[in-house]
Amino acid sequence: xxxxxxxxxxxxxxxxxxxxxxxxxxxxxxxxxxxxxxxxxxxxxxxxxxxxxxxxxxxxxxxxxxxxxxxxxxxxxxxxxxxxxxxxxxxxxxxxxxxxxxxxxxxxxxxxxxxxxxxxxxxxxxxxxxxxxxxxxxxxxxxxxxxxxxxxxxxx
Numbered sequence: 001x002x003x004x005x006x007x008x009x010x011x012x013x014x015x016x017x018x019x020x021x022x023x024x025x026x027x028x029x030x031x032x033x034x035x036x037x038x039x040x041x042x043x044x045x046x047x048x049x050x051x052x053x054x055x056x057x058x059x060x061x062x063x064x065x066x067x068x069x070x071x072x073x074x075x076x077x078x079x080x081x082x083x084x085x086x087x088x089x090x091x092x093x094x095x096x097x098x099x100x101x102x103x104x105x106x107x108x109x110x111x112x113x114x115x116x117x118x119x120x121x122x123x124x125x126x127x128x129x130x131x132x133x134x135x136x137x138x139x140x141x142x143x144x145x146x147x148x149x150x151x152x153x154x155x156x
Contacts, residue, residue: 058154064139065147068092072140079152082130085137086149089125091118095143102148104128106135118144 040050057080064073077083091098102113111129131137131150139148 059151060154061151063147063149066139066141067145068143071142074136074138077131077133077135077137079133080155081153082132083150083152084130085128087125087146089144089146090122091120092143098143100144100146101140103138104131104135106132
C-alpha cells in the first residue's frame with residue numbers, strides 16, 4: 001500500500017527533501033506542553049536554527065532562607081546585572097520580640113534593613129535598592145522565619 005507524506009510541520013526535520021516535495025522542513029516536531037523551547041527574540045526561530053549573533057540569556061532564581069534554628073546566612077550576588085531583592089518573613093507564633101535584619105555590602109556602600117516587634121502573619125518587603133553582582137548579603141533573624149529571593153541574569 002502506498003503511503004504519501006505531505007509537508008506538515010509535525011514531520012521530523014531530518015526527512016529527505018523528497019518527503020516534502022523538494023523543500024526541506026525548517027522546524028522539527030512541535031514541543032510537548034510540558035517543556036518550553038528557547039526562541040530567538042530577534043528572528044523568532046528556535047535557538048537551534050538561529051543564525052543571529054544574539055547570546056542566550058537565562059534568569060536563575062536564587063534564595064537564602066533562615067529560621068530560628070539557623071539564624072544567620074550569607075551569600076554573594078552573582079550574574080550579569082543588577083537584581084531586585086524580595087524579602088519574605090513571618091514571626092514564630094507567640095514570639096515576644098521577633099526581629100529580621102538584612103545587611104547588604106556592595107561597591108557603593110553598606111545598607112541595612114532591620115525590623116523589630118513584627119506583627120503576627122506573613123510580610124513581604126520588595127522596595128530595596130537593586131543589588132549589583134559582588135554584593136554580599138547577610139540575613140539574620142530572631143524568633144522569625146525569613147527568605148530572601150532574587151533572579152540572577154546569566155549570559156551564555
